[in-house]
Amino acid sequence: MMRIAEALEAFRPYRENAIVVPGRGGRYWVEQTDNEKLDAPLGDPAMGGHAGFALGLALARPERKLVLFDSEGDILMSLGMLATIAEQMPANFYHFLLDNEVYATTGGQPVPSAKNIAYDKLALASGYPRAHAFDEISDLAQELPAILSRPGPVFVALKVYPEVENEPIGRRRRWQTRRRDQVLADLRGGLGIAP
Ligand SMILES: Cc1ncc(C[n+]2csc(CCOP(=O)(O)OP(=O)(O)O)c2C)c(N)n1
Numbered sequence: 001m002m003r004i005a006e007a008l009e010a011f012r013p014y015r016e017n018a019i020v021v022p023g024r025g026g027r028y029w030v031e032q033t034d035n036e037k038l039d040a041p042l043g044d045p046a047m048g049g050h051a052g053f054a055l056g057l058a059l060a061r062p063e064r065k066l067v068l069f070d071s072e073g074d075i076l077m078s079l080g081m082l083a084t085i086a087e088q089m090p091a092n093f094y095h096f097l098l099d100n101e102v103y104a105t106t107g108g109q110p111v112p113s114a115k116n117i118a119y120d121k122l123a124l125a126s127g128y129p130r131a132h133a134f135d136e137i138s139d140l141a142q143e144l145p146a147i148l149s150r151p152g153p154v155f156v157a158l159k160v161y162p163e164v165e166n167e168p169i170g171r172r173r174r175w176q177t178r179r180r181d182q183v184l185a186d187l188r189g190g191l192g193i194a195p
């Protein structure tokens with residue numbers, strides 16, 4: 001197991017000019033990013049939505065990497081996205097999974113079959129050409145440069161500690177520093193697209 005912040009920190013030096021969709025890891029990434037304009041945090045959207053949004057961005061901007069930090073609740077909610085991504089075969093798509101085996105955002109309820117699902121194998125069985133699974137941060141850190149230097153799509157499943165949020169959602173400190181329309185405006189700016 002690794003901490004989400006550690007996993008993101010291991011990735012950070014290799015980010016270059018990639019677009020990052022930090023998913024439910026956004027509350028950690030927001031503290032780490034050094035290129036906010038190319039980040040697309042969606043806050044807390046409908047579960048299952050991160051992968052479709054990320055795929056759309058990847059297809060729209062094939063010239064640069066798209067790095068998604070997905071979560072297992074989102075993956076299960078929209079399992080068909082694995083097949084859709086595999087069919088599109090975006091070479092710039094780097095699909096990371098922060099698997100904490102629970103619905104951490106809403107209090108830590110158990111995810112079905114959490115200990116048994118091999119998400120890397122699900123990705124391969126859906127048609128991804130490559131997939132990896134890491135439990136230890138040292139293994140991830142060692143393999144990351146090679147993973148990011150090869151074309152995608154690739155799936156990288158990471159086992160992370162459940163950092164459960166128990167405070168009622170309305171009483172939490174918001175980690176989002178920008179509204180969603182601002183995120184999109186910044187992204188257009190970061191990509192050099194006229195508004
Ligand atoms: C369709 C839908 N149902 C319920 C919710 C409420 N909800 C927000 S986050 C979340 C749990 C997400 O779990 P996971 O994807 O594993 O991410 P984690 O919170 O563990 O980081 C739930 C149930 C939602 N956003 N969308």
Ligand SMILES: [Mg+2]
Nearest residue numbers: 100102103104
């Ligand atoms: Mg989870």
